[in-house]
Amino acid sequence: MATHLRSAGKKCTVIGGSGFLGQHMVEQLLKKGYTVNVFDIQKRFDNDRVQFFLGDLCDKEALLPALQGVSVAFHCASPAPSSDNRELFYKVNFMGTKAVVEACKEAGVQKLVLTSSASVVFEGTDIKNGSEDLPYAKKPIDYYTETKILQEKEVLSANDPGNNFFTTAIRPHGIFGPRDPQLVPILIQAAKSGKMKFIIGDGKNLVDFTYVENVVHGHILAAENLQKGSALCGKAFHITNDEPVPFWAFMSRILTGLNYDPPKYHIPYWLAYYLALFLSLVLWLLSPLVTIKPTFTPMRVALAGTFHYYSCERAKRDMGYKPVVSLDEAIDRTLQSYPHLRRAKA
């Protein structure tokens, strides 16, 4: 059945709809004829076609009005990984997700699609073409990821066909695109302050970077294929660009595309890792006196210096997923979208 026919008359709620991914979700859902509610802790854009509900997702009562009459809820809210706030991650990603599940059931929502993360299986060592069958990380790289695991388990185990409630999880990796507040802005900030001189390791490690529209496409396909008896029920799916790329080649392309020099000196992976670990220890000791956010954390060094790319064969097989924007096109569109970060040529 054509996508526009399947989506006719569908009403959905995007929890976290004011965020980077959330806003792109809203735009595509509206294009596909969905009626869209946004539930978020803040309102970051205006759109007459969207009904906004402001509140904290940890509060079930606040969620309920946003879910009335809705058939699909997309849950893509999370505190930013860089907030580095253990209590907040636990409260929002774990306890809050329990509230989301409860509220969906109470409001009679039939489908819940969670935005998880491919990092739920990453322990800081190489993953090449990893499938969804990899076990959850026993030692997740940070507390954000630890709570993404708890969150994913909570949502997948809530799948309950007997009560007409179906759940699935999308695991994207390294989302980028216009309006992303993390990847490009952090990279350019690091370049501006002269910190992007070194390639961690030999620079050959392949990683997935996934264009935001492909991530959105995966979510919408998931919602449309999630139904009684489908292979999606209670399962997680990698959504990638299906074009793993050397981490440092990708970074260099963004840097040169915005007129910054690419890194050219190599530093051994373990040296970078232990330097970052030592730095975080020093900053932790100083934290009662001063708060400094380091650019190079052990987590970022692990992400920058290892292979971690994932197979999206399961999504292709079970929901007909195929990236809609190639990596080349995605990088060009992203570079175009950040004129304010472009360095004036000398």
Ligand SMILES: NC(=O)C1=CN([C@@H]2O[C@H](COP(=O)(O)OP(=O)(O)OC[C@H]3O[C@@H](n4cnc5c(N)ncnc54)[C@H](OP(=O)(O)O)[C@@H]3O)[C@@H](O)[C@H]2O)C=CC1
């Ligand atoms: N960006 C990436 O590379 C990847 C992201 N993900 C996942 O994708 C999802 C979306 O990420 P992204 O769009 O980058 O994140 P954003 O921070 O841009 O968006 C998340 C939104 O959720 C809101 N939010 C946070 N806490 C609450 C709360 N308690 N109640 C209601 N709303 C809340 C945020 O508000 P505020 O800004 O005020 O906190 C923000 O508007 C997240 O679940 C993330 O874990 C997964 C893999 C990779």
Ligand SMILES: CC(C)CCC[C@@H](C)[C@H]1CC[C@H]2C3=C(CC[C@]12C)[C@@]1(C)CCC(=O)C[C@@H]1CC3
């Ligand atoms: C300073 C440089 C070494 C790195 C600059 C880019 C990084 C900020 C990004 C490279 C990989 C990204 C990534 C995430 C955040 C931004 C990066 C670290 C996530 C941690 C976002 C949340 C997830 O669920 C997993 C992502 C993995 C990749």
